[in-house]
Amino acid sequence: VQAARASGEAQGKNNMNMKVPTTFNEMFMFNGAVMGFGQSAWMNVILDQFDDIVMNVANSYRLQEECDVCSLVLAKYKGTINLGEFKAVMLASLRSLVPKDWDGDHEVAWGWLWENVERMLKNLMGKPQVQEKALERLIMSLTEDAVNYLRREVYKRFFALAPAGQDYFKQS
Numbered sequence: 189v190q191a192a193r194a195s196g197e198a199q200g201k202n203n204m205n206m207k208v209p210t211t212f213n214e215m216f217m218f219n220g221a222v223m224g225f226g227q228s229a230w231m232n233v234i235l236d237q238f239d240d241i242v243m244n245v246a247n248s249y250r251l252q253e254e255c256d257v258c259s260l261v262l263a264k265y266k267g268t269i270n271l272g273e274f275k276a277v278m279l280a281s282l283r284s285l286v287p288k289d290w291d292g293d294h295e296v297a298w299g300w301l302w303e304n305v306e307r308m309l310k311n312l313m314g315k316p317q318v319q320e321k322a323l324e325r326l327i328m329s330l331t332e333d334a335v336n337y338l339r340r341e342v343y344k345r346f347f348a349l350a351p352a353g354q355d356y357f358k359q360s
Contacts, residue, residue: 212238215281223280225273230265234258234274245301255308262309263316271306278302 209215216235220226237258244250262269282298283290327335347354 209284212281212285215284216277219280219284220277223273223277225277228273230262230267230269231274231277233261233265237261238278241305242301251304252308255305256312259309259312260316262313263320269313271309275299275302275306 207214209218213235216231217226220228220231225231237254241251241254241258244254279295279298279302282294286294327338330338
């Protein structure tokens with residue numbers, strides 16, 4: 189009896205230390221673990237970009253750019269990627285965070301968003317590896333002077349289009 193009481197007290201203390209997820213990312217990680225996807229590292233790649241994806245849903249060009257970036261990072265992942273698993277964890281997390289407000293309209297809207305993202309990502313699957321090889325062949329075929337010229341022009345155009353990008357490069 190005393191051992192059972194001691195283990196119950198210890199369990200009670202563990203429950204008191206457990207933090208209830210309050211943000212989408214926390215709830216996603218919690219639900220992913222509960223649903224058996226805790227070891228799916230590729231989900232973290234999408235989760236890291238998910239806020240930008242959601243914030244740009246109204247701008248189809250920007251949404252495509254976010255999916256392009258996400259696909260580049262996913263291309264480095266070695267293993268199976270099942271995008272439907274992300275949708276299941278995403279919807280479970282959203283339902284958990286807003287249970288009183290969640291209804292069929294929310295389900296349809298978030299499902300629509302993910303179906304579009306999933307379609308864009310699937311269209312890009314496998315392409316970055318092919319493009320990387322082609323780009324490498326192109327650059328390897330250039331002379332040193334041509335590579336230096338290309339580098340200068342890329343930076344010049346990049347900084348003209350995105351001046352804030354200068355903050356991310358070390359200047360010497």
